[in-house]
Amino acid sequence: MSLNDILDSLFPAGHAVNVENKVISGEATTAKGTVAVLGTTDAAAIDHAMALALSGFILDTIEQHPGRPLVFLVDTSGQALSRSQELLCLNGSLAHLASCVDLARRQGHASLSLVTANAVSGGFLSFGLMADRAYALADAQVRVMDLRAMARVTKIAHERLVELAATSPIFAPGAESYVRMGAIEAIWPALSAERLVSALEEVVILDKQDIRQQLGLLRQGRLLANDVVRAVLDAAAG
Amino acid sequence: MIPSLAARHSWFEATARARLAGLLDAGSFTEILPPADSQPSPHLALLDLPGAFDDGVVVCHGQLEKKPIFAIAQEGQFMGGAVGEIHGAKIVGMLRRAAQEKPAAVLFLIDSGGVRLHEANAGLIAISEIMRAVLDARAAGVPVIALVGGSCGAFGGMGIVAKLCSAIIISEEGRLALSGPEVIETVAGVEEFDSKDRALVWRVTGGKHRYLMGDCAMLVEDDIAAFRRGATEFLASWTEPAPSVAHLRAGQQALEHRLAAYASYRDGLQVWAALGVAEPESVPLLDRDSLVALKEGLPT
Numbered sequence: 001m002s003l004n005d006i007l008d009s010l011f012p013a014g015h016a017v018n019v020e021n022k023v024i025s026g027e028a029t030t031a032k033g034t035v036a037v038l039g040t041t042d043a044a045a046i047d048h049a050m051a052l053a054l055s056g057f058i059l060d061t062i063e064q065h066p067g068r069p070l071v072f073l074v075d076t077s078g079q080a081l082s083r084s085q086e087l088l089c090l091n092g093s094l095a096h097l098a099s100c101v102d103l104a105r106r107q108g109h110a111s112l113s114l115v116t117a118n119a120v121s122g123g124f125l126s127f128g129l130m131a132d133r134a135y136a137l138a139d140a141q142v143r144v145m146d147l148r149a150m151a152r153v154t155k156i157a158h159e160r161l162v163e164l165a166a167t168s169p170i171f172a173p174g175a176e177s178y179v180r181m182g183a184i185e186a187i188w189p190a191l192s193a194e195r196l197v198s199a200l201e202e203v204v205i206l207d208k209q210d211i212r213q214q215l216g217l218l219r220q221g222r223l224l225a226n227d228v229v230r231a232v233l234d235a236a237a238g
Numbered sequence: 239m240i241p242s243l244a245a246r247h248s249w250f251e252a253t254a255r256a257r258l259a260g261l262l263d264a265g266s267f268t269e270i271l272p273p274a275d276s277q278p279s280p281h282l283a284l285l286d287l288p289g290a291f292d293d294g295v296v297v298c299h300g301q302l303e304k305k306p307i308f309a310i311a312q313e314g315q316f317m318g319g320a321v322g323e324i325h326g327a328k329i330v331g332m333l334r335r336a337a338q339e340k341p342a343a344v345l346f347l348i349d350s351g352g353v354r355l356h357e358a359n360a361g362l363i364a365i366s367e368i369m370r371a372v373l374d375a376r377a378a379g380v381p382v383i384a385l386v387g388g389s390c391g392a393f394g395g396m397g398i399v400a401k402l403c404s405a406i407i408i409s410e411e412g413r414l415a416l417s418g419p420e421v422i423e424t425v426a427g428v429e430e431f432d433s434k435d436r437a438l439v440w441r442v443t444g445g446k447h448r449y450l451m452g453d454c455a456m457l458v459e460d461d462i463a464a465f466r467r468g469a470t471e472f473l474a475s476w477t478e479p480a481p482s483v484a485h486l487r488a489g490q491q492a493l494e495h496r497l498a499a500y501a502s503y504r505d506g507l508q509v510w511a512a513l514g515v516a517e518p519e520s521v522p523l524l525d526r527d528s529l530v531a532l533k534e535g536l537p538t
Contacts, residue, residue: 048497056490062483081422083431084504087442088496089453091397091416096489099402102373103481121353121362122416125395129366144358154355156285170281170323171358183363210370212363213327222360224280225327225367228271232297232331233338235270 001191003041006073006116009191011037023050024073025057031197032069032204036061039073039113039127046123047080051093054127058100062107069200070104072113072131076123094126101130110203114188114196115140115175132203133185135195136175142184143173169221180221182212247462249387250411254296254311257347260462261385261469262300262309269298271328279322281357290316293324297332302345303470308336311347314390319350321396322357326364333371337378343473344375344382346403351418352394365395372402373481381405381478385465386412386454391443393418404478405455407468408445410526414453415443437522441506446521450510450533451496457533459526 003024007015010028017026017037022044028037038057044050061068079090104111113128115136121144128134136142144150147165151158165172169180178184188195213229216222247260258267271292278289294316298309310332312319321329336344353361372382384403386392391413392400400406400414408414419433419442432438441447449457456472458464479485503509510518514537524532 048493048501052490052493052497055486056494059483059487059490079416081417081425081430083422083442084501086415086417086419086422086431087447087503087506087509088500089401089414089448089451091392091414092401092453093493094416095398095401096486096493098369098398099373099481099489100486102370103483103486106377106481107483122395122398125362125366125369125398129363130369144353144362145355150355150358154285156356160285164284168281168284170360171356173359177359178363181359181363183359183366210367210374212367213330216363222323222363224323225330225360225364228324228327229331229334231275232270232328233335237299237339 006191010193010196012193021049021053023053025053028071030193030200032200035069035071035200036065037071037073039075040123041073041075043075043077043118044123045077045080046094046126047085048088048090048093051097051126055097055100058104062104062109067108069204070109070111070131071196072111072127074113074115074119074124074128075117076120077118078120079122094122097126098130101127105132105208110200110206112199112203115142117141120144129183132206132208133199134183135199136178136184136187137191138187138189140175141173142175142178146173177221180216180219182215182219182222248460249409249462249465250389250460252462253315254313254347254349257462258296258298258300258309258311261345261466262302263304266301267298268300269296270332271297277324279324279357281322281360285356287356293322293328294319295325295328297328302343302466302473305342307343307345308332308341309345309347312349314349314388317354319388319390320352320354321350321361321364322354323360323364325354326361326368330364330367330371333368333375333382336380337375340378340380344380345385345469346382347385348392348396348400349388349390350392350396351390352396362395365399368399369402372399376404376478377481379478381473381476383407383469383472385469386414387445387460387465391415401453404476405472406448406453407456407458407465407472408448408454409458409460410445411460412445413440413443414448419443438505440522446529447506447509449529450513450515450521457526457530
């Protein structure tokens with residue numbers, strides 16, 4: 001599915017979006033008004049230039065269009081893997097991008113992300129998972145690492161991981177695991193302008209607290225985190 | 239005054255609990271969810287791996303020079319300090335508590351390779367929650383200071399978390415990056431990054447390089463008392479800024495200029511020369527005080 005198909009399906013009323021170096025930026029018309037559209041395409045491996053293009057566009061939007069909702073389209077294979085990128089502190093540019101998404105929230109910009117194809121580790125952390133809410137298309141790949149690589153690194157038999165993945169969302173790759181654990185709100189069976197508009201309506205009035213742990217417990221995918229956070233909050237002061 | 243070598247306690251070699259004992263005022267350490275009130279990770283048990291009752295992170299109240307502070311200390315010697323479900327939730331809870339109770343600071347002793355792969359999805363989501371909780375604590379006016387000098391450094395998602403903190407205090411032994419050199423070598427080849435070349439790894443990810451480039455606010459000796467003095471000194475002159483466009487615009491400009499100037503470099507030696515260091519090859523040999531003097535003499 002091409003980016004243009006995605007944009008046409010989500011924004012039938014019109015969009016003006018630029019793609020440069022796998023970075024998407026622009027705006028689109030929806031039934032809820034104009035939204036900023038940004039993100040990455042073609043399984044981008046996020047590097048400094050991409051992170052700074054996204055963060056710069058977010059800052060422009062905050063300054064020039066106060067309150068305009070942000071719609072992130074996520075297709076990232078993770079972070080760029082190179083020595084020159086690490087030399088300049090790639091984690092710093094990704095943190096800067098995450099800070100800009102966070103600032104937009106504090107300044108009253110609702111945000112949602114839609115995983116269109118891939119969402120992997122550092123690339124997903126820096127913007128997709130920073131949005132108020134995340135969604136994924138049905139065939140999207142969401143993961144830290146595939147099970148074969150995980151078997152290699154952890155030295156646990158691949159068959160054993162496959163067996164456990166069938167019952168545990170804790171390390172089974174896939175958007176469904178992230179829904180059960182509270183980090184993705186819902187899986188969209190298909191691209192739909194109506195779904196996007198109702199998601200925007202919900203996100204605009206959303207409480208801005210991070211409630212992913214509660215959702216993970218409600219959906220029975222993450223049974224411990226919520227209680228541990230509560231226990232730390234409620235423990236007697238020293 | 240030069241402290242005697244006998245009096246020095248290496249941060250790098252110490253456990254998380256020993257670091258806290260030397261960092262905080264004597265007798266002020268009060269653990270939240272101590273091992274007796276906690277449980278090891280059931281996800282590790284499912285894989286027949288040994289767990290730890292604190293799941294590799296200690297969270298506590300304490301004091302630093304009589305000021306109330308919260309501290310979070312990752313144990314690099316358990317699963318590489320990696321973030322699993324319980325580990326991550328303890329950190330999130332402490333950061334949220336800080337936003338409510340407003341201690342003078344949160345000291346975040348990072349020693350972690352990032353996500354615990356055995357709990358991969360839970361670890362990734364927990365790091366995302368930590369990222370938001372750090373920014374929420376800071377927005378509530380509570381400085382969050384990252385202390386990096388352990389054997390696992392600050393890598394993966396924890397490298398991002400470190401850079402979301404108010405400041406990073408690092409030792410020469412500390413390392414800070416996103417992907418580990420081994421990962422880059424595996425994927426991109428040994429020509430791209432030779433993870434066995436220890437000197438190169440330090441010139442790309444090590445404490446001196448991060449300090450010279452301004453990614454870390456302070457460079458300290460590999461000594462628990464030096465981290466304590468560094469944190470005290472930093473906090474004495476720091477007021478947490480409110481989140482603002484102006485602040486992030488300034489950061490954006492600095493990062494853009496840096497990328498434009500140094501994008502083609504692949505070794506710290508090249509960056510240091512460009513920063514105005516007359517003898518870049520001498521940097522790895524300089525002691526901490528000489529390096530700080532060198533950095534302070536650089537053109538800005």
